[in-house]
Amino acid sequence: MATSDPDLIDVVAGPIDVAGLQGAVRRNSSGAVASFVGVVRDEHQGVRVHHLVYEAYPPMAQREMRRIAAEARAQWPIDAIALVHRVGRLEIGEASVAIVVAAPHRREALEACAFAIEKLKREVPIWKKEYSADGAAWVIGDPSRS
């Protein structure tokens, strides 16, 4: 990563340090730090979920996440943005993804954060497999949104 690039983009195999990201994106010009943390829940379409396994195409995922950060930066005057997704096996309650945005004011921080998670879910090459009492199945995204 270029040292001039303030954004934090990563695909990680271990727990996401959300507090660390919140500290890392904050600048002295920041009046707001907005965070979205996606966590594994115990139910999907009426089926009890035991755990999830996430898989990524890491070099392309990082490239797409960097593009989303650049698009957010082009639309809102933000100080810095972090996009981090976890892969591997995740248990109920563990964080799978974190988006953290620092900006001078809350409105742009919140809007850029919402924009980034929606884009990530539609466009970044990451997939999840659900393990439930019914067995294991890949969750197939909506192709019209990719």
Add this chain to the structure above:
Amino acid sequence: MTITVKLFASYRELLGEEEILLDLEEGACVGDALSLLKLRFPVLVDQGYSPLTACNLEHVSKRHALRDGDELAIFPPVSGG
């Protein structure tokens, strides 16, 4: 020419491979590569969804022209988050 095909998620499991080397005629496009893979791996047909494709880390359409040494990724609609 020879390209490297990388398979992800359901496609990786269906084919039992993460990576396949594929020999193609000069001038072949992504759609040609998919047709050849479906001949070799009939399980790829009728998955109920179409594969998405990326060449050298960029989303591409089925008409994208391939070149020797390209990395073609094949994956289902994404479901991260």
